[in-house]
Amino acid sequence: MSKENLRKCEGDRNDCPIKDVLYRVGDKWSMLTVIMLSDHGTLRFNELHNLIETISQRMLTVTLKTLEADGLIARKMYAQIPPKVEYSLTELGQSLVPPLMSLYEWANVSMPAIKASRERHQKQDLVAPDNR
Amino acid sequence: MSKENLRKCEGDRNDCPIKDVLYRVGDKWSMLTVIMLSDHGTLRFNELHNLIETISQRMLTVTLKTLEADGLIARKMYAQIPPKVEYSLTELGQSLVPPLMSLYEWANVSMPAIKASRERHQKQDLVAPDNR
């Protein structure tokens, strides 16, 4: 945790690993997909689609392609009719799971406090301005 | 790390802490701001603006307000001319730093492999389609 290399973050994505990691895992579905694969092991396209019900087919495709291009997941395609494609985490992908889990656990512990704080602020905002 | 509560993530933000935490820390500037405050301690508005050079004044304001509403940072305002406002992490905000750091360190270790993988895929894409 050397503080020195955190002092400043000026170049846009150049000398800022925080931004790098955000652009990797910060999108809407990547983390979720990695977690699902970590939890279930190998999964087929539709199995993922069912597990992450609110994802659109398009975004699942896009997310899987990006994760594959980044070397976080492996894609195994069976040349048969009907097609069958299996996805699983690579070693690199698995190495992401522990840090993800620590964030996940922080969320479980802290979200109640965050939500409570948010509601307190909403109430304050409601009484501050005149009701017009 | 009980697997049971990860099995499915269907309700949009209802029963899915992964999404919760993503919507908190996944935006473009929150993590960066938290890290800066963790690194420097108390900071004034313009000090933050200088440290995160690429952030616009508007987004810094928005980010700070959101983080404050969520109880992650504290805002201390001095009633004087010229105005002076100091921001610092609350305990809740500080509790976010360790998980953030584990992600940060994962990024430092893994980004080279990710970037290499990405470039490999780009080259493959360039030879796959007919050049037309």
Next chain:
DNA sequence: CTGCATCCTCACTGATACTG
């Protein structure tokens, strides 16, 4: 079953100007 292509929307973001 697994995916790609197209269209379309709207929320996030930045630029700019103004205020206490």
Next chain:
DNA sequence: CAGTATCAGTGAGGATGCAG
């Protein structure tokens, strides 16, 4: 110094239809 207000552009993401 520390914001607020307004406007406008961009691009992530969803809906739909088609294909191998």
